[in-house]
Each structure stands twice: as C-alpha cells, then as structure tokens.
Amino acid sequence: xxxxFIFRFATxxxxxxxxxxxxxxxxxxxxHLRAERSDRPLGYRLCNEVTRRLENDAELKxxxxxxVCSDLWYLNNEDLRRRPTISIGEPGVNALAAFLADRLEPxxxxxxxxxxxxxLNGVDLIASCWGVAPSATASAVDAFIERYLDVFLSRAxxxxxx
Numbered sequence: 001x002x003x004x005f006i007f008r009f010a011t012x013x014x015x016x017x018x019x020x021x022x023x024x025x026x027x028x029x030x031x032h033l034r035a036e037r038s039d040r041p042l043g044y045r046l047c048n049e050v051t052r053r054l055e056n057d058a059e060l061k062x063x064x065x066x067x068v069c070s071d072l073w074y075l076n077n078e079d080l081r082r083r084p085t086i087s088i089g090e091p092g093v094n095a096l097a098a099f100l101a102d103r104l105e106p107x108x109x110x111x112x113x114x115x116x117x118x119x120l121n122g123v124d125l126i127a128s129c130w131g132v133a134p135s136a137t138a139s140a141v142d143a144f145i146e147r148y149l150d151v152f153l154s155r156a157x158x159x160x161x162x
Contacts, residue, residue: 021079023065025050025156028087030094031070038134039089042141043068046086049145053153063157071095084125084156088141090132100128108147114140118148122155 027047029039047066054060064084071087071094074080091098104117104126114131129144131137144152 019067020065021083023063023160024080024083025064025066025153026074026080026083026085027066027068028071028074028085028094028096029068030089030097031072032093035089035093039094039137040068042138043088046088046141046145050149050153053149060153060157064153064160071097075099084152084159085127086144086152087126087128088130089137090130094130097128097130100126104128108140108143110136110139114143116140116144116148118144118152122151125152125156125159127152 027043027050029035029043047068050066054062054064054066069080074085075095085096087094087096087100089097091101100117104119104124106115107118107120107127108116112132114129114136116127116129118127119125127144127148129137129140131140
C-alpha cells in the first residue's frame with residue numbers, strides 16, 4: 001500500500017508541474033489505435049534513451065525535457081511545432097509522418113521496409129522514423145538512435161540555449 005501511495009503522490013505532483021514548452025524535445029506518435037499499440041511504446045523507449053543520454057552528459061544535463069505526445073496535440077499547437085521533434089510511426093497512422101514524408105530527405109532507408117528522414121544539415125530539428133510494419137518501425141528507431149541521435153541532441157540543445 002505504501003508504494004501505491006508514493007506512485008499516486010508522484011503522479012499528482014507531476015500533473016501540477018507546469019510544462020515549459022521552450023525546454024521540450026518532443027517524440028510524436030500517432031493517435032490511431034495501431035499507433036497507440038505499436039508506436040507509443042517505441043516512443044517511450046526512445047524517450048528513456050534520450051533522457052539517459054541527457055542525464056549522463058554533463059554539458060547536456062538539465063537542458064531539455066523529453067515528452068511523448070500524439071500527432072493531434074503536436075499539429076494543433078504552434079508552440080509545440082517550434083520544438084525539436086522526432087516522429088515515430090508510418091504515415092498511415094501518424095499525421096506528422098504523413099506531412100513530413102515528402103518534405104524531409106531520407107537519411108537511412110531500407111527499400112520497401114523502413115525509413116529514417118531528417119535534415120542532415122541540422123537546419124530543421126525534426127526527424128521521422130517509420131517502417132511498413134511495427135518491427136520495421138522499431139528497426140528505424142534503432143537506426144536513428146545508433147546513427148543520428150547524438151548529433152540531433154547536440155543540435156537540439158544548441159538551438160534551445162540560443
């Protein structure tokens with residue numbers, strides 16, 4: 001019973017803490033049921049990895065708050081759309097991925113399987129990871145983490161502190 005009380009108390013405290021949108025790095029998943037089942041867990045896995053990297057780097061620690069949100073919140077909020085963002089999920093279930101599909105260059109592609117898209121020049125701090133099936137989307141997220149996450153985080157922190 002004590003652990004349940006602590007969990008509820010911690011949850012209530014977090015709900016009353018204001019969200020500073022100027023410090024956010026967003027991970028956006030679709031609001032579609034398929035996305036909720038497959039992509040949102042990937043979003044939380046990526047969120048944990050980003051948070052771990054930020055906390056373990058003295059220069060990055062405390063610079064960004066990482067949050068997972070739905071494409072509906074993101075696309076309908078101008079303040080959120082200005083923040084560094086990583087979209088997860090295929091264009092059929094994530095409206096942000098659909099919007100970005102022909103606007104971002106492919107950085108890593110396995111033909112007819114998965115795609116990681118982002119601005120390799122770092123002008124636009126937005127990336128999109130998706131695949132034709134949940135396992136392919138997971139592989140796209142893994143590829144983003146391995147190949148691009150550190151540079152993306154450095155650029156996101158630099159943009160947030162200027």
